[in-house]
Amino acid sequence: MNWQSIRAIFVFEMARTFRTLTQSVLSPVLSTVLYFIVFGAAIGSRIQSVDGIGYGAFIVPGLIMLTLLQQSVANASFGIYFPKFIGTIYEILSAPISFVEVVIGYVGAAATKATAIALIILATSGLFVEIHIAHPVWMVAFLLLTAVSFSLLGFIIGIWAKSFEQLQLIPMLLITPLVFLGGAFYSASMLPPIWQTVTRFNPVLYLISGFRWSFYEVADVPVGVSLMAVCGFLAVCIGVIWLIFKTGWRIKQ
Amino acid sequence: MASIISINNLSKTYASGPPALRDVSLEIEEGEILALLGPNGAGKTTLISAICGLVRPSSGTVTVGGHDIASDFRAARSLIGLVPQEITIEPFERVINTTRFSRGLFGKPRDEAHIEKVLRSLSLWDKRNARNLELSGGMKRRVLIAKALSHEPRILFLDEPTAGVDVSLRREMWDLVRQLRDEGVTVILTTHYIQEAEEMADRIGVINRGQLLLVEDKATLIKRMGRKQLTLHLQAPIARMPETLAGYGLRLSDGGATILYEYDTQSARTGITRLLADLSEVGIFVRDLDSTQDSLEQIFLSLVEDGA
Structure with a gap:
């Protein structure tokens, strides 16, 4: 394994975050604060509790997941798309580095950034509501598994995209709606039976449910199923990336 | 002199269009300056791209320093520095960081003394903390060369190095290439400026429509064909x-x-x-x-x- 090259990509990508600190960190934190004001204070004041947990505290895992998914996808997709767009990808392709190492560098950086922002949001949430983490190890495990999986998805999107429009398409049309409909702000048990069944087909439900369980030990689906879902998604993404690099799709002619 | 690059029956056909390379065979000797001459679309860049790993050859083999570019790509690529034709550079990064990145990417440990030496040799040291987008076109091209030299390659590919640069910078680049050759670096440059090949090269290859028409010692070529x-x-x-x-x-x-x-x-x-x-x-x-x-x-x- 060429760790020196992986480190170079990782450091270079992380440097981008520090160059654009306002948009990288401040912007998601500000959005989360707004969610707290709207959902936590304005709407939450009319909801006593969900599954025995105060509404403000209940939505914290969902809010963290929302940001984690958006940031993982956005960071990883931009990380690989930008060199393609400006042409500096030539350097990656001509370097003595394998595709596995390229992925580790880019996805590692994207997942690190997303996880760091998620932790900042967790800390920020603590200013608004009292948070209790029942299973910190599982919380971190879900956080990391989700960050890596969706960074891999972002990497795939970045390879696939031929324009900035396409780069935005999947996060806007798919990720955000799936998170909103995946129980970020409510429990699936609050829905009518028919919608409860429909929600089961939303993969993000399993992520949010597992993540919320690690906080409050309440879940829409068994935690084992959540864990299997995130691992399954991770495996699918790894498989797709393996295929992309084996065929050189959209990278090498 | 021993070959540092051996190209055997290399062909490349893109998904759309006629063959870009047709059965090209070429031995590049260590320490020489080889100029690949050809009109636009002749296949010069495709040939370089195939050797450097940017495109997949349709058939044929290439070894660099005795290492096959497919089966032993790490050893082969670590010997090569590539300066592309287009000015492709991370706009928001600083000159010194982008040069450090290239060295790290090629698996070399940090060496600030070498980075300084490279940047000074290209008159970029004073601009080391400037963002790439603040540089002139000529300076950006020099940054590309600095990036390619940052990992101490034994072979340097220069794809149209002086396209669009002014006369004084062109002269500077020629001097730099000669200096690199004197240090033992093998230089392969593509150009459609005849003067450049005439001025710089030890040997000249003429390529057109994907075929290598000839490769000849420059003086012999002029004498034989003249x-x-x-x-x-x-x-x-x-x-x-x-x-x-x-x-x-x-x-x-x-x-x-x-x-x-x-x-x-x-x-x-x-x-x-x-x-x-x-x-x-x-x-x-x-x-x-x-x-x-x-x-x-x-x-x-x-x-x-x-x-x-």
Whole structure:
């Protein structure tokens, strides 16, 4: 394994975050604060509790997941798309580095950034509501598994995209709606039976449910199923990336 | 001299379009400057891209320093520095960081002394903390060279290095390339500036429509392919050429004041002695004479046109 090259990509990508600190960190934190004001204070004041947990505290895992998914996808997709767009990808392709190492560098950086922002949001949430983490190890495990999986998805999107429009398409049309409909702000048990069944087909439900369980030990689906879902998604993404690099799709002619 | 790059029957056909490379075989010797000459779309960049790993060859093999570029790509690529044709550079990063990145990407540990040496040699040290987007076009091209040299390659590919740069920078680049050659770096440059190849190269390869038409030592090429022209300045102008001299293919110019005679330097007899005797016989006397040799440009054009 060429760790020196992986480190170079990782450091270079992380440097981008520090160059654009306002948009990288401040912007998601500000959005989360707004969610707290709207959902936590304005709407939450009319909801006593969900599954025995105060509404403000209940939505914290969902809010963290929302940001984690958006940031993982956005960071990883931009990380690989930008060199393609400006042409500096030539350097990656001509370097003595394998595709596995390229992925580790880019996805590692994207997942690190997303996880760091998620932790900042967790800390920020603590200013608004009292948070209790029942299973910190599982919380971190879900956080990391989700960050890596969706960074891999972002990497795939970045390879696939031929324009900035396409780069935005999947996060806007798919990720955000799936998170909103995946129980970020409510429990699936609050829905009518028919919608409860429909929600089961939303993969993000399993992520949010597992993540919320690690906080409050309440879940829409068994935690084992959540864990299997995130691992399954991770495996699918790894498989797709393996295929992309084996065929050189959209990278090498 | 030993080959550092061996290209054997390399072909490349893109999904759309005719073959970009057709059965190219070439041995590049260690420490030489090889210029690949060819018109736009001839296949120069495809050839470089195939060697450097940017495109997948359709068939054929390439070894770099004895390492196959497919099965032993790490060892092969670590020997190569590539300066692309287009100015492709991370706009928001600083010069020194982008150069450090290239060194790290090629698996080399940090070496600030080497980075400083490279940036100084390219007159970039004073600009090391500038963002790439603040630099002029010529400076950006130098940053690309700095990136390629940052990991101490034994082979440097320069794809159209002086396209669009001013005369003084072009001279600077030529000096740099010579300096690198003196340090033992093998340099392969593509160009469609004949003057560049003539000025810099030890050997010249001519490529057109994906085929390598020839690879020759520069001096030999000019000597072998070159035709010379003898210009005879007459004592008195003549109205027309006497018919007895028709076999020489002479041309009159300057209103009949000079006669032009083309001959092949490689033929056993140039015919000059006989021509001068025949001119004297028909009463045409020569005041002065001079001869000029074909430039590489003329040779190149005749090769490309013949191959077209």
